[in-house]
Amino acid sequence: MSLQEQWVAFLTILTKEIRRFLRIWPQTLLPPAITMALYFVIFGNLIGSRVGEVGGFDYMQYIVPGLIMMSVIQNSYGNVVSSFFGTKFQHSIEEMLVSPMSSLVILSGFVAGGVARGLAVGAIVTCLALFFTDLRPEHLWLTLLVVLLTSVLFSLAGFINAIFANSFDDISIIPTFVLTPLTYLGGVFYSLDQLSEFWRGVSLLNPVVYMVNTFRYGILGVSDVNVWISLGAIVTITAGMFCFCLWLLQRGVGIRH
Amino acid sequence: MTALSIRHLSKTYASGVQALRDISLDVEKGEFFALLGPNGAGKSTTIGIVSSLVNATQGEVTVFGHSLERERGLAKKLIGVVPQEFNFNQFEKVGDIVVTQAGFYGIPRARALQQAEKYLRKLGLWEKRNSQARQLSGGMKRRLMIARALVHEPELLILDEPTAGVDIELRRSMWDFLTELNGQGKTIILTTHYLEEAESLCRRIAIIDHGTIVENTDMKSLLEKLQVETFILDLAQPVSAAPVLNGFEVRLRDPRTLEVAVPKSEALNSVFQQLAAHDISVMSMRNKANRLEELFLRLVERNLPGEASA
Known part of the structure; x- marks a missing residue:
């Protein structure tokens, strides 16, 4: 396939993915908006007013970047895992496998779809947050870069989950028992400085901590971790996962006999 | 190409x-x-x-x-x-x-x-x-x-x-x-x-x-390999047993229907002549299966595990 044909194929998958999550918007766009609005009301307004300041900001301001990142992570992951597994389950993956599209195009298309949903939900949550607090990013480009990279990383994670999944249970186990605890314990609602030395050390093993804090640094200018080391780690892990996904696709793991 | x-x-x-x-x-x-x-x-x-x-x-x-x-x-x-x-x-x-x-x-x-x-x-x-x-x-x-x-x-x-x-x-x-x-x-x-x-x-x-x-x-060469073709004959009058026909294998399906295996080397006319000699009239005739199906079954049966090892 020529480069132009590969580009058309990539756009075809991306458009199909966007059309899919827009078509089922009550399942994809609405729930995170409602959940996050509840977080803003309950944790930000009702409980937050009693918590006081964290890291020099009101509690509401402090948790907003983490909540935006949480919705981006969950939706990027959720989009790819459900879409790719659905494609496998219905055997419509065969439509792609018989075509001359390269594994790179297939992977990029699904990841771009995950990023599109992650960013769309992130944008919705950001707009909702503006009703509760003021948001003026301190480092706009860093903010955009880290949200994009995180979205790519979790789209890839969703892809790996879908590749190995054999049933619908398999695609809900990781989000429920791994992704949700990692996100909730990833410094979304608190600063690592509030933890004891031991739990701070344990928290630093959680990759979500680095993403949330780098994003928070982009918006508020404060972070519990070194943002440049975080950024380097995110880029490295993302590149590693991309190569791993490509290898899985080329070998046909989970999709070819 | x-x-x-x-x-x-x-x-x-x-x-x-x-x-x-x-x-x-x-x-x-x-x-x-x-x-x-x-x-x-x-x-x-x-x-x-x-x-x-x-x-x-x-x-x-x-x-x-x-x-x-x-x-x-x-x-x-x-x-x-x-x-x-x-x-x-x-x-x-x-x-x-x-x-x-x-x-x-x-x-x-x-x-x-x-x-x-x-x-x-x-x-x-x-x-x-x-x-x-x-x-x-x-x-x-x-x-x-x-x-x-x-x-x-x-x-x-x-x-x-x-x-x-x-x-x-x-x-x-x-x-x-x-x-x-x-x-x-x-x-x-x-x-x-x-x-x-x-x-x-x-x-x-x-x-x-x-x-x-x-x-x-x-397809033509394959069908030529078919050595025996089986026909179903619908009879005008019922018979109690399958008649014996020289050179043909005959089976009685029911009193009004005969199944006749006709080798490629034999003329179909001979079947009718011999049936006429037994005072049996045929009203209609058809293939038991289409020719390819018959050949397919013979080829595949030949490869059944039981037969192959026999």
């Missing part, structure tokens, strides 16, 4: 099942080729490997001279596949399924829309283009898969049981459509359980059984 060349192809699944054992096969450009075999013989595995859905354990496949291993993109562009099972998103619209497939082949949207319209109209699905695929009947879904396989104008069309579960009228119209496509120069390979379908459509045929090719020849 060879449209499809398969060389020393073997496949052993992870379960240990050896689906293909060193098969080689050539299909020439413009041919209408049938790949026949009983269930589990290896037909779908062969098609799966050619269409890149199954990884071969060993062997090489080339499509119009392009290796499926080394020039995968070029080879795949030339193939259109109609699988046995429905493999599209049932919730997508008919038109979207076909246009999206064109996109997977790098065809820009404007041209993809034209191509989709062309084949949806030809296959009588244009009126259904905005319906969800799950709302289509079984026959329509099969036609949708044919339209989808043709949207990028492949040179080689592979159909795995294309008329399974399709009513007779629709089956005939699909035969006409496939014949028309073949007339336009497209090479067609089909697997089918309807041997009548293979006999009336295909000029060449391969029979696969237990993962090996047991016959690979043109």
Whole structure:
């Protein structure tokens, strides 16, 4: 396939993915908006007013970047895992496998779809947050870069989950028992400085901590971790996962006999 | 020119099942080729490997001279596949399924829309283009898969049981459509359980059984191999026992019906003469099975594990 044909194929998958999550918007766009609005009301307004300041900001301001990142992570992951597994389950993956599209195009298309949903939900949550607090990013480009990279990383994670999944249970186990605890314990609602030395050390093993804090640094200018080391780690892990996904696709793991 | 060349192809699944054992096969450009075999013989595995859905354990496949291993993109562009099972998103619209497939082949949207319209109209699905695929009947879904396989104008069309579960009228119209496509120069390979379908459509045929090719020849030569043909005779008057006819094996199916096996070396006239001598009149006559079916059963029976080891 020529480069132009590969580009058309990539756009075809991306458009199909966007059309899919827009078509089922009550399942994809609405729930995170409602959940996050509840977080803003309950944790930000009702409980937050009693918590006081964290890291020099009101509690509401402090948790907003983490909540935006949480919705981006969950939706990027959720989009790819459900879409790719659905494609496998219905055997419509065969439509792609018989075509001359390269594994790179297939992977990029699904990841771009995950990023599109992650960013769309992130944008919705950001707009909702503006009703509760003021948001003026301190480092706009860093903010955009880290949200994009995180979205790519979790789209890839969703892809790996879908590749190995054999049933619908398999695609809900990781989000429920791994992704949700990692996100909730990833410094979304608190600063690592509030933890004891031991739990701070344990928290630093959680990759979500680095993403949330780098994003928070982009918006508020404060972070519990070194943002440049975080950024380097995110880029490295993302590149590693991309190569791993490509290898899985080329070998046909989970999709070819 | 060879449209499809398969060389020393073997496949052993992870379960240990050896689906293909060193098969080689050539299909020439413009041919209408049938790949026949009983269930589990290896037909779908062969098609799966050619269409890149199954990884071969060993062997090489080339499509119009392009290796499926080394020039995968070029080879795949030339193939259109109609699988046995429905493999599209049932919730997508008919038109979207076909246009999206064109996109997977790098065809820009404007041209993809034209191509989709062309084949949806030809296959009588244009009126259904905005319906969800799950709302289509079984026959329509099969036609949708044919339209989808043709949207990028492949040179080689592979159909795995294309008329399974399709009513007779629709089956005939699909035969006409496939014949028309073949007339336009497209090479067609089909697997089918309807041997009548293979006999009336295909000029060449391969029979696969237990993962090996047991016959690979043109239809005429194959049918000439049929040594015995069985006829059903409907009698004017009932008989109590099967008459003894010299040179023929006769079986009484019921008092008014005889089954007569006629060797190729014997004239059919002799049957009637001998029956007349027994004072038996025949009202009508028909083949027990079509000729290809009879030959197929003999070839496949010959390869049954029990018989092979006997």
